[in-house]
Amino acid sequence: MDLKLDFRSGIPIYVQIMDQIKNLIAAGELQPDEQLPTVRQLASDLRVNFNTVARAYRLLDESGLISTQHGRGTYILSPPAAEASERVRRQALHGLTRSYLAHAHRLGFSQAEVLEDLHRQIEGWKNGDPPEAEEFPR
Helix, strand or coil: CCCCCCCCCCCCHHHHHHHHHHHHHHCCCCCCCCEECCHHHHHHHHCCCHHHHHHHHHHHHHCCCEEEECCCEEEECCCCCHHHHHHHHHHHHHHHHHHHHHHHHHCCCCHHHHHHHHHHHHHHHHCCCCCCCCCCCC
């Protein structure tokens, strides 16, 4: 599982972990019954505090997306009902938008500049040139 954290974004690390796992579930990259790394393993991989990952997992568990089974591990649950799935998709979109705007703000762009670029990107998408993910400059 390849998660990328931005320690300067202002978005709490546990929220970034949750949002990325939600995105992976919504995109079908994490399948039902698939086992997630242990809290300790993911914390080590991401070089974050154990409690940060534990908080993200606990909140994902409470939202019904994953299940932590003591002694067995943490697994992706079966897809929620269509309504719940759409809610997860919307939450993922909200998180992506929030992250995008936070990065743009941090880089000093005005709202007008962001809207102009967004409209240009959407026009390209409408014309058959979908956007591709790029790393944000650091």
